[in-house]
Amino acid sequence: MNADAVIRALGALAQEHRLAAYRLLVQAGPEGLAAGAVAQGLGVPASSMSFHLAQLANAGLVLARRQSRSIIYAADYAAMSALMAYMTENCCGGAECGPDVACSSPLLQAKDVA
């Protein structure tokens, strides 16, 4: 993953409706949700949601597939992992990080997180 892709991904997530849509899709799991279901679930007009979902897809954060008349969006979990890897790459210059730094230990243990 290069800087440009990372910036697109972060930019895609840095917006109220897109962040909410992404979380909805993360919670929906690999099955995904139809575009209309996302729009309705978030109370956003279809054309606006379409714009936002397209941005998420373009950023590589979600995958779209057509299923009959619906277009199903699903979170791409690997993309999120790649994002985090990029941010924390070569943390502390490769030195062993202390427990307070915690960039080499498994992140995202809910208890460790503010």
Added chain:
Amino acid sequence: MNADAVIRALGALAQEHRLAAYRLLVQAGPEGLAAGAVAQGLGVPASSMSFHLAQLANAGLVLARRQSRSIIYAADYAAMSALMAYMTENCCGGAECGPDVACSSPLLQAKDVA
């Protein structure tokens, strides 16, 4: 961490110079770097870099402390962890995620990541 804080953090990182600065600070470790060192390291005018560092600080991603004439910025590693936790919260609706989904397993193992 609430949605607003997450959006500010993601928005702060979704910019070429800020992403580069943040990575530089992550790699620098807890000691941090002076504002001028970051600007010089990235070849960005001081006033522009100051603007960007202020955004990172405002988003809670970096910590600033004065040391004599310099202002030292350092990555706040906990903030990044909180960010990821928010994104993957209640992944797959709480069901056990498969190995291909990997949102409940330790992320950021470089080998698992694209």
Added chain:
DNA sequence: TTGATATTTCCATAATCATCGAATCATGGG
């Protein structure tokens, strides 16, 4: 106090982004 260094604030300009109704495109049933 004077001078040098480090950083930030100010400001105007340029560029990018979000919104959403209406029109358009794609699919499938009868």
Added chain:
DNA sequence: CCCATGATTCGATGATTATGGAAATATCAA
């Protein structure tokens, strides 16, 4: 073919953001 449904594209408007030189603010040394 015709109609209904689900989704995207278009387009104009308003809002936010990035840029960098010049001026202002802090700190320190002599």
